[in-house]
Amino acid sequence: MNELLELLLLLRCCIALIYLHLLELASLSPRRLCLFNTTRGSPLKELNFLTSILAVRMNKKRLVVVLVEKTFVYDLNTLVMLDTIDTVPNPKGLCAFSPSLEGCFLAVPASTTKGAVLVYNVIDLQSHSEIDAHRSPLAAIALSSNGMYIATASEQGTLIRVHLVSESTKSYSFRRGTYPSTIYSLSFGPSTQLPDILIATSSSGSIHAFSLMLAINQRSKRSTSFLGSVLPDSVSDALDPAHHHVLQNAVPSGIRSYAVVRKIEKLEGTSSPSQFTSIRATVSVITYSGYFQEYTLSINSKNESLWTLEREFNLYPVISS
Secondary structure, X not given: OHHHHHHHHHHHHHHHHHHHHHHHHHHOOOOEEEEEEOOXXXXXXXXXXXXXXXXXXXXXXXXXXXXXXXXXXXXXOOOOEEEEEEOXXXXXXXXXXXXXXXXXXXXXXXXXOOEEEEEEEOOOOEEEEEEEEEOOOEEEEEEOOOOOEEEEEEXXXXXXXXXXXXXXXXXXXXXXXXXXXXXXXXXXXXXXXXXXXXXEXXXXXXXXXXXXXXXXXXXXXXXXXXXXXXXXXXXXXXOOHHHEEEEOOOOOOOOOEEEEEEEEEEOOOOOOOOOOOOEEEEEEEEEOOOEXXXXXXXXXXXXXXXXXXXXXXXXXXXXXX
8 A cells, every 4th residue: 555655656656747847848938937836836936047947955964056158056945045156068968966965965967078077065065076987978976875986977978987976086887888878767775874886777767776785895895995895096997797686678768767775575585785785676667758657676696687567657647638
């Protein structure tokens, strides 16, 4: 019953977001941000900008609005503007935002010629660091829920890197594939500590899962330093395909899709850093063609994986009805 309620809530949110998007296209300016009370269905306030709004993020204390060359930070309760961040041209509105108030970071591109990331602390209202992640410009970025880890992918899409925010010069790399592909989304597992997995979707139509837990456990056997085992100085030795679990042809090739890890269950074993624990993850996928999919990804103690499609819906008939 709880899972059914969660699914209905998720579908309701998806439908509401699509409806608001269509409403904006039909009658509202892309330079106007409308804040709504979803319980009462009534507008609270409007914010107007000089150029189009490309992305909006929020948590319990902060509201972030991304424009092509500026990013605004607001106090969510008073809607007072706290800071304006001048950024490099960001026509895709790329950004990542951590909901944690202890590690409340915003990440935006720091270069148009390479994959550099500006990490900004939206609570202290100051720049935290700049990470040189890739040689090519960024295509996707994501922050873990606790704000400790950031994942990045470049326009080449062959490597996905995970960085510890506090050690911004160090990274851990996963190989998605040999041939270039556009990474549409990155999503960490919902953990308050080290995320167990990282999920990516790409223009190839595949869903990629990278086992952070297994990779780090293997590293810890070769290093006495925990941070050294997680994020070593070299990125060339972290390309073991054993960390990679891929579901081919989940979405038609070229259809933009977004995936999120909604839940992770540890099935057996221990949570000791030296042992691998079997896990089961619930992965939700939404496509631009209007489909919602939910998969269960099981990874056992031998690192064998199984993807199971639990449910699939076409959202368009629901909206039109």
